Amino acid sequence: MTDRKCALLLFSKPPIAGMVKTRLTRERGGILTPEQAAEFFRRSLYDVSELCMHALYQLQAENDAARAADPSVDAVTYEFYVSTTPADNVDLMRKTYDAIGPWPMEIHYLTDAGSTFDDHFDDAFAQLFALGFDTVVSVGGDIPTLPKDHIVQAFQWLDYFRSLGTPGFVQAPCQECGTSLVGWCKETPMDNQGVYYNVDGRAALDAYVEKLKAAGIPSAYLAPVADIDEKTDLAHAISCLRAIEEAAPHQGLFVPRRVLDWIDFVGFKVTTPPNENHDPRQYIDE
Template identity: 25%
Template structure:
């Protein structure tokens, strides 16, 4: 991580390999379509990353850089890319925080790539907070964002990642650490078929209502998917 601003925003993402991303969407779509869709999630997530002027932008990729998606200098000119290090998600996030603070950043925020409709303003709110820890709770029992100020707070050990108690177990550890916490508005991740169908309706609602420009790349592809089956319509 290279320090230019006092804050760091880290997008946690997977390399878009067919059959390795968003596998829980399998009952609805084929692996190639799911991978194309996740690529659009990444496009929208990177767009948010570039729009947060308060922070240097980073992308932590897991498990490796294989596909070449993150090798386009023009698209990623203002973003630094690294491979996540650690045995599980908690260890990988912990290492990213430790590295960010070691580089001298005042606040480090990690955001996931599962919420293409997430308002970029929620990310900006995390950087305005003066609390030790900021959490963006997700409707599935986890969180879409976690931020820390000044130092790493030990909150990642012993968490069953991917379960519905991630948020509640994390709160227990934050309370035990005795640090201040701020909660962002609740949002939703997209992991299951029903999540994807809701996302499509939500993005179309935002478009019709003249709302936020979030998720435009994702919506463009969703408009061409037949959700009555697994047919991918080009």
């Protein structure tokens, strides 16, 4: 039996007005004030964090049950980490979480460093691997429609690839050729260099695929999860969140209650104009 540690990494900035979700603000073509944008992100951060903790609890329970049935099964511990920058923001992030605590799991904090987003992301992964974690799955705080099963399946796929002796990679795209979830093992020959912010015109998803092919890394693909940067993203999310809420009693889905309550409080309703830009229908409509 081997003792193993897995980490869920939430990579995020604190929800400070004027610093987060600025493309949702009126100054940049959106519909929110900077304070509303920060409040939306704060609530999304809370909902995504709670969902991740529920997933980690499920994984922990499954491992505990497997070990009870077979003591030779590896003992796995799942932990929840938040990484932010600079160091002063750690206290702000801690206060953000403490404001509505206690939480279902202990929250650990990191400060990531670097000269680019790719550097910061790599640094957070490297710190966790140095702390003894053999598997890391990372998400952002702006994906309130994230399914809990994505977190569960991400760790399960990485565990499966490890069992084959070929440490792998897992990803879920966002809606614009980027990613909403990525994860890999300590032994996986993967990094984030040249991936984000399209510095050479290459989408993040394509950059990862190129790295996977070049190194022969096995990978798992999960269904896309939209992040929320633009007002159209927010409209799409509102409709999806309503559908999640409606289906939850039948499917056992996690409902992002804090974001939904904020939407109701603000009074947002999604409307779409009549669409005349479609294929001809005179041959099929009576």
